[in-house]
Amino acid sequence: MHFYLNPMHPIKKDFPIFHRLVNGKKLVYLDNASTTQKPRALLDALQTFYTTSNANIHRGIHTLSEEATEQYEHTRKKIAGYIGGTTEEIIFTKNCTEAINCVRFSWGQKNINASDEIIVSGLEHHANFVPWQELAKEKKAVLKIIPVTKDFLLDMDGYKKLLSKKTKLVCVTGQSNVTGTINPIEEITHLAHRVGARVLIDGAQTVGHRPVHVKKINCDFFAFSAHKMLGPTGVGVLYIKKDIMEQMPPFMHGGEMVESVHENIATYRSGPWKFEAGTPNIADVIAFGAAIDYLKRIGTAHIMRHEQKLLAYAKKVFSKYPTVRLLSPTNPKQSGGILSFTIPGVHPHDIATIFNNEGVAIRSGLHCAEPLARKLGINGSARLSFYIYNDTRDIDAAARALKKVLTIFKA
């Protein structure tokens, strides 16, 4: 029982980092919801750019600049295709958090007024919670929170009750980074649009893990990070529907995003370039294109099934220990490749430390979702998160570490 993504081609071989040992043991990396490891193809793409085409983009006439520009814009097109949008609907940011904040400072600033209502969910990561809290405070708007059920799902009846003509914006994650809950974002978007509200989806845990088609979801804004899908750190993506983007003012000003600048006034470019002030993370955006190619070769639907199989196996193995509480929806179809758990009498940091001693990398704590932790009545949890290079042997190593925890703490 191995659940290799492709038995003919062990994926770990493509990732140089798996050569290293941790505490004398093979690296078992189960912290993918935090960040993912990088394939050789991506590292090569980064190196190739800096050794052959490195130049600043957009305004240069010389060969290197033209090559860099072409490669950068080609990646924009690639990413648009990968999520089912169009090229002019893709903005590059630093990360998913910055993408969400762009909406807060640009669209939010202009469109949210006193007594307007913003709905977020109880499952949100701080990146898709705090900006709206701040916006609501600043504009004297009202923040409402979709309740979470005992089965770690969003309470959709509760959501419907929160919607009203006053709702201007609904912000929900495509998948919880704590419980793995996959939210019905198409339905959530449809219901929000019926009352005239806009919808922002946090796709940080979704893109690269399951197929995404933004036109099918029909959301107005969609944000995600490159580094959670084999891409480099320092690159985020913000998709905005074309007609909405046209109405949005820039929130950062400077070079690259201007049409012309006079002493008393400046005019701005249209399209995504309006939101990319200054020199962007050119090399890493281009390298991200290589990550997308790698994922497409495997097939995103294939990745989704792989994660589902790993989750099922992990739940089966961990369920053997009755004191371990799994924070995961009962229906496997409603969860992605994330499994958080708690053990009474054992702090998550102690769990993670013992796992680390066995070479198994997991995350512990609040996972940047403190409101959710409070709702669940816990002071944190330990979290396993899977991706393409994980297999059942990784989960077996995690189970051995778990046994050690239970033995040491007599839990």
Added chain:
Amino acid sequence: MDIYNETILDHYHNPHHASPITSPTHMAAATNPLCGDMLTVEARIEKDIVQDIGFIGNGCAISQAAMSMLADEVIGKKITAIKKLKPRYIYNMLGIHISPGRTKCALLGLHALQHILPYEKK
């Protein structure tokens, strides 16, 4: 290097001075909000010397064990001297390697003690 040795686990499961004391004169509370470690410490300090100490706490094994061991150490010592102690004192006391990610846990008790203030008389 086993940080979860018998001593640490013993202090975690059977902490010393883990209860309120009679006639406390000073109190302090400390938390690591990012992980939920918390300690509330009471002490009876007379003529600068810690006569008795008690704590209530919740959190990881390192934070609770460190507080328990520290409580043993400070009885009979001068509070002014305790307030001058450096982190190295705690690491030596614990006798295990504390990684950067766990220093806040290990030092939580010391932090509380070093910020202990007289009880406000109502």
